[in-house]
Amino acid sequence: MRNPDVRAYTDRLSYERGDLLSVHVQAAGPVDVRLVRLRSSSANDRSLDQAVSWSAAGRYDASDQPTCVGSFLHGAPGSLARANAPATTLGAFVWSGNVAAQPVQTLVALADGLALQLIDGEPALVDGDVTLVATGRRLENHQWHLVAGMVDGATATVVVVPVDSLRGAAAVARTGRAGRPVDLTRHITVAGRSGRAVEVVDQGTCGLADELFTGKIERPFVCAAALTESDLEDVAAGRRDVATLDLVAGWDLAFQHGDDPAEARPLAPGQPAGRLVNGPARAVTGRTFTGRCLDFTRVPDQYAAAHFHATDLVDARWAPVVAAPLPADLSSGVYGVVVSNEDGEDVVPITVVPKQDDPRQKVLVVLPTFTYLAYANEALFNGLDASAMTDQEVVVADEDLAHVGDPSYGLSMYDHHPDGSGVMLSAARRQIVNMRRGYRMWIVGAGRAFSSDMYLVEWLARRGIDADFATDHEIHLRGADYLRPYAAVISGSHPEYTSEEMLDALTDYRGGGGGLLYLGGNGWYWVTGVLSDAPLVVEIRRGQAGVRCWESLPGEVALMSTGLPGGLWRHRGRAPQQLAGVGFAAQGWGRSEPYYPSDAAKDPEHAWIMAGVDEDPIGAYGAVMGGAAGDEIDRADVALGTPPDAVVLASSRDHTNFYQRVVEEIAMNLPDHGGGQQDPEVRADIVYFRTPGGGEVFSTGSIAWSGALLHHDGRNGVSRMTENVIRAFVARREA
Numbered sequence: 001m002r003n004p005d006v007r008a009y010t011d012r013l014s015y016e017r018g019d020l021l022s023v024h025v026q027a028a029g030p031v032d033v034r035l036v037r038l039r040s041s042s043a044n045d046r047s048l049d050q051a052v053s054w055s056a057a058g059r060y061d062a063s064d065q066p067t068c069v070g071s072f073l074h075g076a077p078g079s080l081a082r083a084n085a086p087a088t089t090l091g092a093f094v095w096s097g098n099v100a101a102q103p104v105q106t107l108v109a110l111a112d113g114l115a116l117q118l119i120d121g122e123p124a125l126v127d128g129d130v131t132l133v134a135t136g137r138r139l140e141n142h143q144w145h146l147v148a149g150m151v152d153g154a155t156a157t158v159v160v161v162p163v164d165s166l167r168g169a170a171a172v173a174r175t176g177r178a179g180r181p182v183d184l185t186r187h188i189t190v191a192g193r194s195g196r197a198v199e200v201v202d203q204g205t206c207g208l209a210d211e212l213f214t215g216k217i218e219r220p221f222v223c224a225a226a227l228t229e230s231d232l233e234d235v236a237a238g239r240r241d242v243a244t245l246d247l248v249a250g251w252d253l254a255f256q257h258g259d260d261p262a263e264a265r266p267l268a269p270g271q272p273a274g275r276l277v278n279g280p281a282r283a284v285t286g287r288t289f290t291g292r293c294l295d296f297t298r299v300p301d302q303y304a305a306a307h308f309h310a311t312d313l314v315d316a317r318w319a320p321v322v323a324a325p326l327p328a329d330l331s332s333g334v335y336g337v338v339v340s341n342e343d344g345e346d347v348v349p350i351t352v353v354p355k356q357d358d359p360r361q362k363v364l365v366v367l368p369t370f371t372y373l374a375y376a377n378e379a380l381f382n383g384l385d386a387s388a389m390t391d392q393e394v395v396v397a398d399e400d401l402a403h404v405g406d407p408s409y410g411l412s413m414y415d416h417h418p419d420g421s422g423v424m425l426s427a428a429r430r431q432i433v434n435m436r437r438g439y440r441m442w443i444v445g446a447g448r449a450f451s452s453d454m455y456l457v458e459w460l461a462r463r464g465i466d467a468d469f470a471t472d473h474e475i476h477l478r479g480a481d482y483l484r485p486y487a488a489v490i491s492g493s494h495p496e497y498t499s500e501e502m503l504d505a506l507t508d509y510r511g512g513g514g515g516l517l518y519l520g521g522n523g524w525y526w527v528t529g530v531l532s533d534a535p536l537v538v539e540i541r542r543g544q545a546g547v548r549c550w551e552s553l554p555g556e557v558a559l560m561s562t563g564l565p566g567g568l569w570r571h572r573g574r575a576p577q578q579l580a581g582v583g584f585a586a587q588g589w590g591r592s593e594p595y596y597p598s599d600a601a602k603d604p605e606h607a608w609i610m611a612g613v614d615e616d617p618i619g620a621y622g623a624v625m626g627g628a629a630g631d632e633i634d635r636a637d638v639a640l641g642t643p644p645d646a647v648v649l650a651s652s653r654d655h656t657n658f659y660q661r662v663v664e665e666i667a668m669n670l671p672d673h674g675g676g677q678q679d680p681e682v683r684a685d686i687v688y689f690r691t692p693g694g695g696e697v698f699s700t701g702s703i704a705w706s707g708a709l710l711h712h713d714g715r716n717g718v719s720r721m722t723e724n725v726i727r728a729f730v731a732r733r734e735a
Helices: 229-237 369-374 398-403 450-462 472-478 500-511 576-580 604-610 703-708 717-734
Strands: 007-010 014-016 020-026 031-037 050-052 058-060 072-075 087-095 104-110 114-119 122-127 130-134 145-152 155-162 171-175 188-190 193-201 204-210 215-223 247-252 263-266 274-277 281-284 305-308 320-325 333-341 344-353 363-367 425-427 468-471 488-491 515-518 529-533 536-539 583-593 595-597 629-635 647-652 685-690 696-699
Touching: 007 333, 007 344, 020 031, 020 333, 031 320, 058 320, 072 193, 072 204, 072 247, 072 305, 087 104, 087 114, 104 193, 104 215, 114 145, 122 145, 122 155, 130 155, 130 171, 145 229, 155 229, 188 193, 188 215, 193 274, 204 274, 344 468, 363 450, 363 472, 369 425, 369 472, 369 536, 450 703, 468 472, 472 500, 472 529, 488 717, 500 515, 500 576, 515 576, 515 717, 576 583, 576 696, 604 647, 604 717, 629 647, 629 703, 696 717, 703 717
Parallel strands: 014 344, 363 468, 363 488, 488 515, 515 696
Antiparallel strands: 007 020, 020 320, 031 050, 031 058, 031 333, 072 188, 072 274, 087 145, 087 215, 104 114, 104 188, 114 122, 122 130, 145 155, 155 171, 193 204, 215 247, 215 305, 247 263, 263 274, 281 305, 333 344, 425 536, 529 536, 583 629, 595 647, 647 685, 685 696
16 A cells, blocks of 8 residues: 555656666655566555566655646746836736635736735735735636736736726726835746746746646736826727837747747747746637637637646656666566655556567557546545445545645646636656556546556466557557557557547557457547657647536637647547447446357357357456446447447446446437436447458457456456457467
């Protein structure tokens, strides 16, 4: 069991042998670090694990340290900056879904202590800890406003101008309590206060700030003059450009595909660019968005904002306790970096992948790391009435409870930011408590994602099937050429999140004669982009369809990482049935069910698949809710791309009404249509087909499949079918 007082992560999820491995730890006092090969699926029975000799193993000092969490902009002033300016204006266009999400939020701040803030949602100008002036009225949620704070001698003023004139006139508040000149020569922080420790780390920018803002900001600025109410009304209406009004610093946050996501262009030529820190969202709608074009690459001026969140995280940026090369003779596999002290341990999984010129095994397992990141530290159990979702006992693990409300863990793509917006980015450089061997997900009471894939890892070891291992990231970067040496490529249990590059690679591999085994459910469902490779950050936009916990805001469906639409792959014409013969049909967390063989399963043509399978039904057992077909399940559908000659060998049935058809297939709500008890489309299909290029595909259509492999020490029908197909795919491609 993970010790919550020992927290660790590595700088990457996958490595080649001999690569530099960096281990980052937060703990009070020394920790021991060592390396082990993970082959046992249980953290309590490690009999199959293998110790690894590593020169860097040893004891290292560790400490508590801050986490770089919460996005902001960090910038320097231009040539008009003065150390003792008698007047200044701080301002920005501002939008938020919940202006009072946090008690104190900063819009624009100077290093000398002057800051434009929201205090309980109310615009205010503050000097240090002293509020100089406040409007006395909260900003309106979901509306754009120009908010500005001015100092002019002894007078401090705050002005709020609604961008939509139908929302009312400008609100003005003044006081005579300013009384000091302003230092405009030092750094400026937008969407936070006291920005510091800002540094470019690989492809990202990290740092720390206080009193962070959650919401959108457009065209933040600092001027060396106190703008008038009339000036600000003209700026809000687009009649004047703030860049012409004694601009000290200001930034254009419009985004084009191919831009550096961490760079903010200056509003005026010759002024310094700003750095966007800790990953705010770009390619989001701004104050001029009309809704007539939903493509930020075509109308970047309508996407001139950035969405900052106090909960953004792209790299925790803990100092490493050790950075050392992995052994040069490591074989490909799943390994664990064991970080421990006298009270407990954290075992951080890593995947060692083959070098391009290494001898290869005949089998490759692709671990769905993009899906691991999507679910990283999810907290759907928090405040949820699970009785509406399952009839199984729900037990939330201590490690799940530990991260709720603690921003240093980061959020999953199933969570919301404080203003109610969905989480679009997920990063690997942080501790991910539910990406651990032996983790039991709260709603299934068994392994899920990585811990479910460890069932497959252990099963391969016990069946004597040698395999190489890779992750989504390798397939994304290297494509079909990386897959071609393998006779069989095996998916993980839940490859839900996938990039276009990955889909292309798997499609080309299968079409070119490869053997694909899809041993999972809800695969290749969400369009996913890679925002940066180091640190690894993935991106989604959920759009307005699919099984989802949040929806994209209007106009925000295109990914900043690709410039292309997000949402479901089926809505971009690439339903998973085209690749694997089956696609997401239903989800539920009542008991899992077995598969019932079809007449085709008895055909001699398919005897090689069914050889030794002496049970009917197949898979009435398993770690995941008691059966092989459960959790999220897939079915064949010719209309969505299942090849007409594909063979359905077996199907599940009799799922409870906790299983419901996916929402994208429900065009109208009608009474008495129910779920698994009434809807024949709520099922998992086992499908086999050949491709014209000599490829073969075997798909099981269930997340729960891998949980049945080890039942009765692997002596069962699920295990036998899986082994039959793997060995046949290998034998045919060796012939």
